[in-house]
Amino acid sequence: MVEICFSAVATALQKNPKIGLGLSFSAMAMLYSVMLIGVYITSSHQGLSCPDWPLCPNGFGPPAEKYVFEYTHRVMVVITAGLIVATAAYSARSMKQARKTAVIAAILVSAQIVVGLLVVNTKLDPLVVAAHLSTGISLFAMSLMTFLTAYRLTRNH
Ligand code: HEM
Numbered sequence: 055m056v057e058i059c060f061s062a063v064a065t066a067l068q069k070n071p072k073i074g075l076g077l078s079f080s081a082m083a084m085l086y087s088v089m090l091i092g093v094y095i096t097s098s099h100q101g102l103s104c105p106d107w108p109l110c111p112n113g114f115g116p117p118a119e120k121y122v123f124e125y126t127h128r129v130m131v132v133i134t135a136g137l138i139v140a141t142a143a144y145s146a147r148s149m150k151q152a153r154k155t156a157v158i159a160a161i162l163v164s165a166q167i168v169v170g171l172l173v174v175n176t177k178l179d180p181l182v183v184a185a186h187l188s189t190g191i192s193l194f195a196m197s198l199m200t201f202l203t204a205y206r207l208t209r210n211h
Pocket residue numbers: 085088089090091092093094095096097099100101102107108127128131134135163166167168169170171173174178183184186187190193
């Protein structure tokens with residue numbers, strides 16, 4: 055019974071290119087917001103406001119005012135990474151034209167989380183911060199290309 059339900063859902067997902075479009079758009083929009091907050095953190099010199107990794111000192115509770123942006127950056131990264139991986143999984147199965155860029159985005163987001171760890175642990179080493187920015191830009195490029203492919207597929211459907 056469960057198997058029948060799963061295969062019905064899988065078939066329904068496969069037949070609907072709007073799912074790929076929705077997933078890739080959500081991932082791209084979240085990524086854009088994460089980058090916006092990241093640049094704000096840098097330019098307002100709040101990069102060391104949350105000294106721990108992966109969580110800030112408040113753990114899962116409400117953040118203190120001094121690291122609210124750092125906390126938001128990290129929480130949004132978790133959701134963004136989930137959306138990017140879901141887009142890659144969906145593309146691998148049902149949106150082959152976007153598979154390459156979506157899988158590269160999934161690899162880059164994992165790398166970016168490790169670079170984020172290094173940004174914090176090296177106390178903002180300039181080279182590491184530069185790597186964080188350039189990986190973020192490459193990730194956004196892959197995410198945008200995935201979305202544009204999904205958009206083209208929806209238009210041609
Ligand atoms: C999808 C993953 C991520 C993206 C796209 C992203 C993107 C960015 C961007 C664009 C900046 C601004 C860099 C600059 O202006 O030079 C930034 C800053 C920052 N990010 Fe991330 N980030 C991600 C994940 C993380 C993670 C997981 C952490 C750590 C837990 C982290 C910690 C930081 C810190 C501390 C800064 C401020 C650096 C500074 O003050 O110079 N980021 N991020």
